[in-house]
Amino acid sequence: MSAKVIDCVAIADEIKVELIKEIKDLGSKGVTVGVATVLVGEDFGARMYRNQIEKFCGEMGVEYTNADPPADTSEDDVVKIVSDLNENKNVSGIIPLRPFPEHISDYAIINTIALNKDIDCFHPYNMGKLTLGEITFAPATPSACIEILDRENVELEGAEVVVVGHSNIVGKPISNLCINRNATTSTTHVFTSMAGNLEKHTSGADILIVAAGKAGLITSDLVKEGAFVIDVGINRVKLTYENGNPVLNDKGKPKSKTVGDVDFDSVKEKAGKITTVPGGVGAITNMMLMRNAVKAAKIQGGLV
Ligand code: NAD
Numbered sequence: 001m002s003a004k005v006i007d008c009v010a011i012a013d014e015i016k017v018e019l020i021k022e023i024k025d026l027g028s029k030g031v032t033v034g035v036a037t038v039l040v041g042e043d044f045g046a047r048m049y050r051n052q053i054e055k056f057c058g059e060m061g062v063e064y065t066n067a068d069p070p071a072d073t074s075e076d077d078v079v080k081i082v083s084d085l086n087e088n089k090n091v092s093g094i095i096p097l098r099p100f101p102e103h104i105s106d107y108a109i110i111n112t113i114a115l116n117k118d119i120d121c122f123h124p125y126n127m128g129k130l131t132l133g134e135i136t137f138a139p140a141t142p143s144a145c146i147e148i149l150d151r152e153n154v155e156l157e158g159a160e161v162v163v164v165g166h167s168n169i170v171g172k173p174i175s176n177l178c179i180n181r182n183a184t185t186s187t188t189h190v191f192t193s194m195a196g197n198l199e200k201h202t203s204g205a206d207i208l209i210v211a212a213g214k215a216g217l218i219t220s221d222l223v224k225e226g227a228f229v230i231d232v233g234i235n236r237v238k239l240t241y242e243n244g245n246p247v248l249n250d251k252g253k254p255k256s257k258t259v260g261d262v263d264f265d266s267v268k269e270k271a272g273k274i275t276t277v278p279g280g281v282g283a284i285t286n287m288m289l290m291r292n293a294v295k296a297a298k299i300q301g302g303l304v
Contacts, residue, residue, distance in 0.1 A: 031301035036065035041071030092297035093119030119292035144284035156181035165211035233261030
């Protein structure tokens with residue numbers, strides 16, 4: 001039997017409609033929802049993400065503030081920019097867009113963000129609260145995974161969850177959110193694979209959440225029949241013909257496409273429910289960020 005493919009774009013659209021209404025209501029009470037991004041230099045991926053955030057803000061009636069000083073700006077000056085955004089009444093949430101240039105430490109910037117404007121939960125204090133289950137803001141991508149499960153009415157309490165990936169910004173917070181919901185949660189990572197133990201864990205998962213950044217890592221033999229498989233990974237892979245030759249574009253350059261960490265075609269024949277890449281977790285991630293910006297505006301407006 002083929003898995004139900006979760007329409008994450010439709011879920012994201014639903015959340016967007018809900019949030020637009022809430023943002024309008026808050027506006028009528030004099031509460032501004034505003035997002036600022038801090039991008040230092042010209043990193044291509046970070047700039048694309050910035051553009052996306054600006055677009056969402058425009059579509060949803062959220063004030064957008066762009067701070068993008070040049071790559072040679074000193075750390076002190078970037079800290080000053082963030083401190084000014086902390087004081088700015090039109091900014092309810094601040095998103096630092098990494099990577100920063102080498103002379104700027106992530107911690108210097110992240111530790112400067114006001115705790116109640118830290119809408120992607122980068123600050124160690126907010127991350128600590130998440131671990132304690134006293135969440136102010138949960139980070140966007142991990143929240144998107146939980147949102148998918150909630151919208152599909154999945155009971156996390158007592159469920160066997162396996163997370164593949166243990167990064168501070170994706171894998172660990174996903175595991176913590178699942179533990180907070182009383183799921184039996186295992187966190188696996190590259191050393192699990194190196195020890196030859198990945199299948200031992202993943203094959204027992206009712207819910208398998210994969211965030212490794214490794215195309216094709218999860219094949220159907222690693223998945224339990226009927227499992228709910230959420231693919232967080234985003235990888236660019238070159239397109240090839242059956243004989244292994246690269247597919248070329250009009251300019252003679254190799255064509256590539258975006259895939260996740262899950263071998264979708266084989267796993268969808270065994271899983272019960274599955275997300276796609278693209279059109280999966282990423283679509284909902286953006287809305288989780290906007291939801292946190294709304295929550296931040298409410299906190300700052302004394303409404304929660
Ligand atoms: P990361 O490189 O910081 O961490 C990767 C994790 O995967 C590590 O814990 C590592 O131990 C584990 N891993 C690597 N190879 C493995 C293997 N062979 N077996 C088991 N575990 C393995 O990456 P990240 O920032 O956590 O991101 C993970 C993926 O999620 C990336 O593809 C990234 O692009 C994607 N991502 C997607 C979204 C989204 O909104 N959809 C957001 C953030 C990140």
